[in-house]
Amino acid sequence: MPRSGFFRLLSAPGILLASASALVVPSDAIAEESRRELPPVTVDAPREKRASPARTQRTAARSTRARAPAIAPAQSTAASEGASVPGALTVLTAQQALSEINQTPGGVALVTAEAYRNSTPASTIKDVLDYVPGVFAQPKWGDDTRLSIRGSGLSRNFHLRGVQLYMDGIPINTADGYGDFQEIDPTAYKYVEVYKGANALQFGANSLGGAVNFVTPSGRDRFPNGVSFDVGSFGFRRLQANAGGANGPWDGFITASTQATDGFRDHSFGSGNRVSGNVGYQFSPDFETRFYLNANEVRQRIPGTVTKASALTNPEAAAPANVALDQQRNIDTVRLANKTTIRFDDTRFEFGAFGVDRHLMHPIFQWLDYRYKDYGGFAKVTDDRIIGGYRNRLVAGVNLLNGSIDNRQFANIGGQKGALLSSAIDRSKNTSIYVEDSFYLLPNVAAIAGTQFLHASRDRHVRVFGNGIQPGSTEFNLWSPKTGLLWDIDPTWQAFANISRSAEVPSFGESSNGGGGTPVIDFTRVRPQIATTYEIGTRMKRPDYAWEITAYRANIRDELQCLFGTSAAAGTGTCNVANLDRTIHQGIEAGAGAAIVRGIFDNGPTPDKLWLNVAYTLNDFRFDNDPNYRNNVLPGAPRHYLRGELLYKNPIGFYFGPNVEWVPQAYFVDNANTLKTEPYALLGLKAGFDDGGPFSAYIEGRNLTNKTYIASASIINQATPNSALFEPGSGRAVYTGMRYRW
Incomplete structure (x- = not known):
C-alpha cells in the first residue's frame, strides 16, 4: 500500500512510537497505592488432591516454559480484588482472567471494578470503558451510549451493531445481532473483558468491533456483601446492594440496584431496576456448576437528535417530534443460564445453556411492540500440555444462538398505541465452531493459528403487511481464519502480531428503515461485512508504569453503511443500510500509566505518588476508491x-486530581463529507478515599467549564445544515457517592 495509507499513521503529528510513555492509560485501581509486579499464575484454582508423579513432572515442565505474563494490557487492571475463597471454577478471579486474556496475540483489555466503581457514578458503559484505547463510547440519553470499537457500527443510529455484548459469557445481543445498553449495570461486575475485532474468537469472530464480556462475582469472592449510594446533577440517584457467601460446596451472590434521573435534556428522564445473581455448587474441586439469573426493568424517555444549531445554542431542548409522540424506550428482560466446568489433568471443559425473554416497548415514529425469545448453548475445551517437549495450548468450542422476534408496529398517537400497521415473526439461527492452537516454538514464543466457521440464517414471516416489509429468508456460511505470534519478552512485557478475519452478518435492522417506511433494498439482498485485519503491538505492566501500543489496518469488503440516497430524508436522522464496496479502517491505540513523581510528602515503603494516565486513539476510516464517495472519510x-x-495518590487511600476529554478535530456526520460536529475539550476533577478496604467515597465534577458540545451524532449519506443528527452533551455536573462492603 502507498505511504499515504497505513505507514502515514506511524508518523502522524503527535504520534511517536518510540516515546510510548507520552501516551498513557489510567492506573488500574485507585485503591492500589503501589503497583507490584504480578507473578505468573495459572487459570486453574488451587487443588486439594495430591498430584501423581507423572502429572507433577508435566506441571514442572510446563512451569519452566513461558506462561502468558500477568501484565495489564492498556486500561486493564491488576488483580487487586484481594484474596478469594479458593476453588471457584466457573468464575475466574481477575488475576486468573488476566492471565487467560493475555494469551491473545492482539488487542485486549481487562478492566476491574476498582478502576471505575469507587471513583465515578458508574452509571453507563462509558464510565467502564473510558480509558480503553480504541473504544469510542459517547453518551446519548439515559443509559444509552453510542459505542464503536475500531470503527464498528458507525452507521447504526439506533441500538448497537458491530460489538457483541455478553454477561458472564451469555449473549446480551439478540440472535440477529443488535444490542442495547439498558441491561448493563456497571455496579454489578467484578471485571469487564474487552476483545477487539477478531481477537474475540471464542465468542465468535463475527463482528468488526469484537466482544465485551461483563463478569459478575461469585459468593467466593472477597467482600461479597455491600451497599452503595450515589447522587448527582440532573436528578441522578442510585441505591445498590449486594450479598453473598459460601457454605461448603454451595456459594451464592446477588446484587440489585434501583436508579433514576431527570436528565440534562428535556424529555430525558428515566429509571431502571436491575437484579443479577448466581448460585454455584461444587461436586468436587474439579467439577462445578453455576446457575445465573439476570432481570431488568427500564423506563426511559428519548429526547431525540436535533440540528447542529440547536445542539450548540439550546442543548437542553428535546426534538419537538419526540415530545409530541412521547418517544420512549422501555425494556423488561429475564435471563436464565447455567454454566458447568470440569477440570482434568491438563484439560478444562466448560459447557452451558441459556434462555432470554425480552419485551421492548418502544414508541417512536410508530409504537413498536417487540417480544424476543433467544436461547442457545455453548461448549469449550482448553487443553494445555507438553507435547514432545514443547508447550501446546489448544482451545476449541461451539456456540449456538437462536431466537425469534415477534414484532408488531402500531400507530403512535401521543405515546399511545393506535392501529396495527405491520406485524412479522423474524427468526435467526447462528452456529459457530472455532478452534485455536498456540504452539510454543520457544519457551517464550508461540505461533498461533485458528479459524471459525459460522452458519447463520435469517427468516421473516409477515403476518400483517405494512411499512414496506417483505417476507424472505437468507443464509450465510462464513469462515474466519486467524494466525499470529505472541512473544513473552519477560514476565511483564509482551509483543504480538496477527492477521485475522471477521465476518459480520446483517441484522433485521439493516435496510429496513427507508423513507416513508419503504425499504430501498430488501434485507435478503444485504451481504455480510467481511474484514481482514493486520495488527501489531506490545504491552507492558511494571510497578510504576504500564503501557500498550497497537497499530492495525482492516481492509473491509461490503461494509454495512448508511446509503439512503435522498436529501428529503436526510433531515430525519434515519437511513437505509446496505453494502459499500471497499473501505479501510486503520489506526493506533496507545496508552500508559506512570508514577511521574514519587515520595512527594511520604517516602515510606509505599510512598505517595503523582500518577499520570492517558488513553489515545487515532482513527483513520475512509472509503477506498468508492464510485460515489471516492476516498472520503x-x-x-x-x-x-x-x-x-x-x-495525586496517598498511601492512606486519599486521591485527587484533574482529568480531560479532548476531541481536537470535528468529524463528519455524512458520507459526502459536507457537515461536521465541533471539536471540544472537557475538564473534570475528582477526589475521594479508597484504601482497598471496606469503605470508599468520592466526589467528581464533570464538564466544569460548562462547555456546550456535541457528544454523539447519527450519520446519513448526505446532510444539510438543517439535518437533525446531533446529541448535545451534558452541562456542568457534580456527583458523589459512598460504598461500604464486608
Whole structure:
C-alpha cells in the first residue's frame, strides 16, 4: 500500500512510537497505592488432591516454559480484588482472567471494578470503558451510549451493531445481532473483558468491533456483601446492594440496584431496576456448576437528535417530534443460564445453556411492540500440555444462538398505541465452531493459528403487511481464519502480531428503515461485512508504569453503511443500510500509566505518588476508491480521541486530581463529507478515599467549564445544515457517592 495509507499513521503529528510513555492509560485501581509486579499464575484454582508423579513432572515442565505474563494490557487492571475463597471454577478471579486474556496475540483489555466503581457514578458503559484505547463510547440519553470499537457500527443510529455484548459469557445481543445498553449495570461486575475485532474468537469472530464480556462475582469472592449510594446533577440517584457467601460446596451472590434521573435534556428522564445473581455448587474441586439469573426493568424517555444549531445554542431542548409522540424506550428482560466446568489433568471443559425473554416497548415514529425469545448453548475445551517437549495450548468450542422476534408496529398517537400497521415473526439461527492452537516454538514464543466457521440464517414471516416489509429468508456460511505470534519478552512485557478475519452478518435492522417506511433494498439482498485485519503491538505492566501500543489496518469488503440516497430524508436522522464496496479502517491505540513523581510528602515503603494516565486513539476510516464517495472519510468517529487524568495518590487511600476529554478535530456526520460536529475539550476533577478496604467515597465534577458540545451524532449519506443528527452533551455536573462492603 502507498505511504499515504497505513505507514502515514506511524508518523502522524503527535504520534511517536518510540516515546510510548507520552501516551498513557489510567492506573488500574485507585485503591492500589503501589503497583507490584504480578507473578505468573495459572487459570486453574488451587487443588486439594495430591498430584501423581507423572502429572507433577508435566506441571514442572510446563512451569519452566513461558506462561502468558500477568501484565495489564492498556486500561486493564491488576488483580487487586484481594484474596478469594479458593476453588471457584466457573468464575475466574481477575488475576486468573488476566492471565487467560493475555494469551491473545492482539488487542485486549481487562478492566476491574476498582478502576471505575469507587471513583465515578458508574452509571453507563462509558464510565467502564473510558480509558480503553480504541473504544469510542459517547453518551446519548439515559443509559444509552453510542459505542464503536475500531470503527464498528458507525452507521447504526439506533441500538448497537458491530460489538457483541455478553454477561458472564451469555449473549446480551439478540440472535440477529443488535444490542442495547439498558441491561448493563456497571455496579454489578467484578471485571469487564474487552476483545477487539477478531481477537474475540471464542465468542465468535463475527463482528468488526469484537466482544465485551461483563463478569459478575461469585459468593467466593472477597467482600461479597455491600451497599452503595450515589447522587448527582440532573436528578441522578442510585441505591445498590449486594450479598453473598459460601457454605461448603454451595456459594451464592446477588446484587440489585434501583436508579433514576431527570436528565440534562428535556424529555430525558428515566429509571431502571436491575437484579443479577448466581448460585454455584461444587461436586468436587474439579467439577462445578453455576446457575445465573439476570432481570431488568427500564423506563426511559428519548429526547431525540436535533440540528447542529440547536445542539450548540439550546442543548437542553428535546426534538419537538419526540415530545409530541412521547418517544420512549422501555425494556423488561429475564435471563436464565447455567454454566458447568470440569477440570482434568491438563484439560478444562466448560459447557452451558441459556434462555432470554425480552419485551421492548418502544414508541417512536410508530409504537413498536417487540417480544424476543433467544436461547442457545455453548461448549469449550482448553487443553494445555507438553507435547514432545514443547508447550501446546489448544482451545476449541461451539456456540449456538437462536431466537425469534415477534414484532408488531402500531400507530403512535401521543405515546399511545393506535392501529396495527405491520406485524412479522423474524427468526435467526447462528452456529459457530472455532478452534485455536498456540504452539510454543520457544519457551517464550508461540505461533498461533485458528479459524471459525459460522452458519447463520435469517427468516421473516409477515403476518400483517405494512411499512414496506417483505417476507424472505437468507443464509450465510462464513469462515474466519486467524494466525499470529505472541512473544513473552519477560514476565511483564509482551509483543504480538496477527492477521485475522471477521465476518459480520446483517441484522433485521439493516435496510429496513427507508423513507416513508419503504425499504430501498430488501434485507435478503444485504451481504455480510467481511474484514481482514493486520495488527501489531506490545504491552507492558511494571510497578510504576504500564503501557500498550497497537497499530492495525482492516481492509473491509461490503461494509454495512448508511446509503439512503435522498436529501428529503436526510433531515430525519434515519437511513437505509446496505453494502459499500471497499473501505479501510486503520489506526493506533496507545496508552500508559506512570508514577511521574514519587515520595512527594511520604517516602515510606509505599510512598505517595503523582500518577499520570492517558488513553489515545487515532482513527483513520475512509472509503477506498468508492464510485460515489471516492476516498472520503467515513463519518461517525473523531480522528483523534484523548482521555487523560493526573491523580495525586496517598498511601492512606486519599486521591485527587484533574482529568480531560479532548476531541481536537470535528468529524463528519455524512458520507459526502459536507457537515461536521465541533471539536471540544472537557475538564473534570475528582477526589475521594479508597484504601482497598471496606469503605470508599468520592466526589467528581464533570464538564466544569460548562462547555456546550456535541457528544454523539447519527450519520446519513448526505446532510444539510438543517439535518437533525446531533446529541448535545451534558452541562456542568457534580456527583458523589459512598460504598461500604464486608
